[in-house]
Amino acid sequence: MKLKNAREIEEGTVLKEGTSKKNKTGNWKTFEPVVDFDKCIHCMKCVMYCPDICIFQKNGKRGKNDLSMCKGCGICAQVCPANAIKMVKRK
């Protein structure tokens, strides 16, 4: 994200509504989760445990990761009973 300069930002730290949608914090992470769908048993534990709502289910199936808010905490990999998630160092 391109950072704004002093003359472009609102005076006095005013933030308008909905900024969390624009401010993608996913670039903070060092490790990111990679899923092996061959191993996944669709138990949905990772969906429930992810603190940043990066994993969604659709029609009873675990969906792909949306890592735009993922902090790389590794909780999903920890809780997965099928060892389907690996934390991989980002390039």
Place this chain on the structure above:
Amino acid sequence: MKKIKALTGNGAASEIMRQVNPDVVAAYPITPSTQIMEDFSQYLADGKVDTELIRVESEHSAISACVGASHAGARVMTATSSAGLAFMWEVLGVAAGLRTPMVMNVVNRTLSSPINIHCDHSDSMGARDLGWIQIYSENANEVYINNLIAIKLAEKINLPVMICQDGFITSHCVEGVDILEDKDVKKFIGEFKPKYSLLKDNIAIGNLALPDYFYEIKMQNVIAMEKAKKEFLRIDKEVNKLLKHETGYFEEYKLKDAKVVIVALSSTCGTVKSVINELRKKGKKVGLLKLRLFRPFPKEELKRVLGNKKIIVMDRSVSLGSDAPLYIEIKNATESKDIYSIIYGLGGRNIYEKEIKYIFERALNNKLKKLEYVGVRK
């Protein structure tokens, strides 16, 4: 149309507050500014203003309530002194950083310890780097005029403004003060139109800014101060159309042909003027520069007028362990080598004409030391 009222400096401040009729005033009265709030609560009790007067338990809360109310869209004023200002410290910076357009009358009083209720400038001088505009007033008339300027300036630039006057010397002495009609004040200041209101807009203020944005937000305050400097002159001239006064960042008193000039703030300037009149009769080329706007500091303009004169800077505060604040600023602005520092009047110690005469005469005879403490038993 104007009329003359017999008012103290505090009375001039409460009079303009009555005429402005702010939406919110939050205050915790403290000597010597107490009369401002006494008068104002009387106006409220008498139905002369319809302000929401918030009586808080401390100055920290007073200024916090002011900041909150201002961002809710209210026109806000308050008053304080000394320890009260010191207790506001944390939120003074918040007010400036959040771009709060509020006006505060600061009746200068020294800081403890020893505890003392009398005038010096250590309270407001300590607050000089917190992002507030600071205007110093020589007398009650200027308190009134500077408040008029301050309200417009604050709301134009979105910065808080301090109007300083000397505790007791100005705040408790009765003078004839030129007062505008209520309707003229109302017309001059107009309606307060805040850019945002916490009550109406979906916004958050006072957000966290980490190293990736903090510096830019501070930079905005730097830019705002530059703008405030220009706006001050413009608004000052507007006020001059209503109430004639010495306009500009500073008043030049017999300065043009002066060889030796005193630079000072607030009430002392009256005493200096009287000494100048006397010395001028004897043909001594002496003058005064009375600084009105201390923040933002009119650096280039001061350099232009003080140029190659012998400069004596009179500070009514000390920076313990270094040179006094006004002296440092004037020396920096003028880059002068022929400049002298006088410390005087701490904790309300009187400054007399004979002492100012002594300072001028020593300077004229090239006998003044680089730094002199006047009026103290060493």
